[in-house]
Amino acid sequence: MAEMPICRWGIVATGGISEQFVRDLLMSDWPEKKANHIIQAIGSSSLEKCKSFAATCVTPAKPAVQPALYGSYQEVYDDKNVDCVYIGTPHSFHKRNCLDAIEAGKNILCEKPFALNATEAEEVFAAAKEKGVFVMEAFWTRFYPLIKTLQRLLHEERKLGTIYRTFCDFGLDIDISSLPETSRYKDPALGAGSLLDIGIYSITWGLMTLSPETGDNAEQPDVSSTQTVIDGVDVASQVLLHFRSTGRQGICTSTTTFECMHPFARLEGSEGRILVDGSTPSSPRSFTFYPKDGGKEERYEFEKPGKGFWWEADAVAQDLQAGRKQNQTMPWAETLRVLSIMDGVRKRSGTRFPVDAW
Structure with a gap:
């Protein structure tokens, strides 16, 4: 050893x-x-x-x-x-x-x-x-035992059978208009907006649960999106991921106008659904499987050292x-996959940072 x-x-x-x-x-x-x-x-x-x-x-x-x-x-x-x-x-x-x-x-x-x-x-x-x-x-979040267990159940044991959809929402109640112009939530030079701060988690939940591979072997989903933009800063994002090979869809939302409800994520498949809970999508604590046939639900809880x-x-x-x-869990290609998705979201809505070439 x-x-x-x-x-x-x-x-x-x-x-x-x-x-x-x-x-x-x-x-x-x-x-x-x-x-x-x-x-x-x-x-x-x-x-x-x-x-x-x-x-x-x-x-x-x-x-x-x-x-x-x-x-x-x-x-x-x-x-x-x-x-x-x-x-x-x-x-x-x-x-x-x-x-x-x-x-x-x-x-x-x-x-x-x-x-x-x-x-x-x-x-x-x-x-x-x-x-x-x-x-x-x-x-x-990608390194939590909860995530590793969930991915094993989804992609290896096929607990949900054929996976159809993932819904994930990350919402915070932040009065951005009251913040100083130098705030990272308000200044485009600091990457302002909800997308890079919290929307990245919702998108990641979609990728982790719908796509079994990461990095170079991962499928690049088709992406469509909308954003609510105030004074050049996004306060809400809706991102739809579509995986052509399987037809799976991810509905990934984020906002700084309202605190998200719980459970924050729902996964749907031919054999039932899974609901994921925790303080936020960044820090999940448990998930529960509800069989489609009405059988006994199965709850999975995970102890977390400190913040995780x-x-x-x-x-x-x-x-x-x-x-x-x-x-292997977070290779460079996976970082680039997520950033490329968010680049596309921002291009479509015009939420540009000074460093952007477009």
């Missing part, structure tokens, strides 16, 4: 998502863990912010290794003790952060959405290939130990 891998992490940015990631990795032992994690370095826009972050997130956990604290991101990239950089900046900065880390020869786990468009992602992947480093989009970032971190550590440059 291979020795459990150890990954020494460099944390870039000290916002809310980085806080959740660090807290999870510093939790006490989780029985299902498949790697050991060390917070080796933390970088922020100022040393004061970095120290405050460490005092809040790291010190209470009393780790054996105290992280180096830096007042810049570049110092994290240059730290020779860091195995992999976790990038938790807003998505408009992901391309630059990734390219800087790659230039320093660092492996990368970058938050979703990986970039503002597919062109940016292609540039990062090309640089990573040339440098020979590992890069993965941090799409934590542990599984993707373990996957990265295992890939690094094995010398892989891409992850």
Whole structure:
């Protein structure tokens, strides 16, 4: 049996998502863990912010290794003790952060959405290939045991029989008009709107449940869409995925005008339906199978350590130990498939970012 891998992490940015990631990795032992994690370095826009972050997130956990604290991101990239950089900046900065880390020869786990468009992602992947480093989009939900179990039941055991449709809605109640012009929900330069922030989850649920393959072997669905746009920013998106080979359809919606109802997803097939529940589509907790013949329902519940970032971190550590440059669950081609779908949605509605070439 291979020795459990150890990954020494460099944390870039000290916002809310980085806080959740660090807290999870510093939790006490989780029985299902498949790697050991060390917070080796933390970088922020100022040393004061970095120290405050460490005092809040790291010190209470009393780790054996105290992280180096830096007042810049570049110092994290240059730290020779860091195995992999976790990038938790807003998505408009992901391309630059990734390219800087790659230039320093660092492996990368970058938050979703990986970039503002597919062109940016292609540039990062090309640089990573040339440098020979590992890069993965941090799409934590895809690594949940709940998702792995659901996909096995759908695509291997054919629990639903012939799959017909998936419905998924992600709604938040955000008064965008009241936010400052610099808000990431309002400024197109920051990737404003509901699509990249939460619509990406609804689309991903459609792909995960309707398409058994990921990456280069995955079917590219036909896509139609509409968006409600206010002041150049989408506040609601409706995306229809159609897989020609099977006729399956995904109805994927998102909005910042109303909080989504629960269950947030429904899967339909010839043998029944599955309803998925949880706080949001990004963090599912359970699903229930309802047989078409009226038989006894089957409920599947899953314990979750902390916020649920542990599984993707373990996957990265295992890939690094094995010398892989891409992850099988979240390969580069899958990141590009999702970004290309969202590019098309935005092109059709005219929600353009300054970096877009169209």
